[in-house]
Amino acid sequence: MNRDFFPADTRTDSAPHGAMFDYLLRLGDDSLILCQRLTEWCGHAPALEIDLSLANIGLDLIGQATLFLNFAGAIEDRGRDGDRLAFHRDASDFRNCLLVEQPNGDFAQTMARQFLFSTAQLGLFEQLMLSTEPRIAEIAAKGVKEVRYHADLAADWIVRLGDGTDESRNRMVVGLDWCWRFIDELFLVDDVEAGLIEQGIAVDRSALRGAFDARLSSVLADAGLPAPVYPRGVRGGRAGRHSEHLGHLLATMQHLPRSYPDAVW
């Protein structure tokens, strides 16, 4: 069954600097865009301790983004560094998954997004540590400890909110419900990644789904929350076809470097 809203991507050949560059953008953009979302919470979280932990996650993510995007720029070899890639690309050139660009919503939706993304990213990084590309293996090895903390912290909140009060449980159900349609995309393998998987550079994401589902079931059970009913999957992020949300996010994030292209900050 084809649950994908969009037809399979046919634009991979147009990726001008090769699959490796594209893959690094996917990895870097996921971290960058999620960090950007988390910084929107700054100063507004439900408790001081939560402000601190969201900032922790954000700092880890921007560190990952910087490493991946700088490496992408080096692979591309056209004089673009991480900053150039982060602040001077249009939405259609971003390669992050749709999940990370979703709005924060309430704290339950933010934690739903965090748990689902970080759990998938953890599986990915655990395997990427074995990548035949040493730089990727190195970044993943550094990141895996961070991501394990993110996934655990978010899982704790899923349980707390699922188990807490009627209101928090309802909000958790609604928050997760917002996210289910974006899960398939996290495990999608397209032509860009297929070639890299063969070379041992990339990880076969489709093989990570089983462990993800098992962890998800276990956390939902601990939280007393129902198992997901997946709707038709929405995808397109890896090919630059994003939600309406990304343009607004980038308009804010890129405002200064775009307005003053000659400035160094």
Added chain:
Amino acid sequence: MYTTELGKTDGSLAQISQEDPALVEAFEARVAADEFIEPKDWMPEAYRRTLVRQISQHAHSEIVGMLPEGNWLTRAPSLRRKAVLLAKIQDEAGHGLYLYCAAETLGVSRAEMIDALHTGRAKYSTIFNYPTLTWADIGAIGWLVDGAAIMNQVPLQRTSYGPYARAMVRVCKEESFHQRQGYEIMMAMCAGTPDQKAMAQDALDRWWWPSLMMFGPPDDNSPNSAQSMRWRIKRDSNDELRQKFVDITKPQADHLGLEIPDKDLKWNEARGHYDFGAIDWEEFYAVVRGEGPVAKERMKARREAWEQGAWVRDAADAHEAKQRARASA
């Protein structure tokens, strides 16, 4: 950061006279000998209340102070600037947390202190009631506001109340990193395009006077300072600290090629200090009263965060209670 009313004391001297003279005398002697007072030690009620007010105000200032910088976090112009600003604001949340903890050792809960902030009974530093209008404001806040905060806080590492003094040791280390990051932003902008330089000058123009006001009212209008100095809660006068700030900051502005917006600012050879112009105290007292340009926005943001987060805190409490019940079942 950051206290506005360092000189004030709570409670009347009359109340102290009703306390056991022997206890008061022993307390005063310990303070005079530069000993730390610890939570379980006897202390005059007015000393305790003064500290609760000062430490909680300091904590509130850290938390409210996250907002003007958070305003530019989503628009930080490079990956590095974003990471550094995020780390800085996270430090401020941490400062708030351990200052609330220090105040709690005096028998007041965090919820009570936050309620006092939200109902306007507690103050926070006047400086955060000014808007951050350009990225250069993030530089100016680090350079001037954190610079002024350090000036206020370094002496507080020797303040007489142990938990507060120890919190300040850590706070001061981090504040000096904050000030450097602010000055570094200003250096980049002043070495940058004409637009950037203009933003830097504009930021200095807007933040200079409010920064001088951070040290509080002039000494001759700070009637309670003497008591706080005697109790060693406060160790330098407002005007002494303000002078020190001006003396240190003027050469830093020169180095940036920026002009301090004060035509009366000039070196006085005889005093060995810079003279500077009159501060608009009417503006200061208005901001203390809650009439600062963005005071309403700041309090609205804090109240909304608290109210909209209530269900999360309730859920965490309910979960913990259920866990305990399950464990004991």
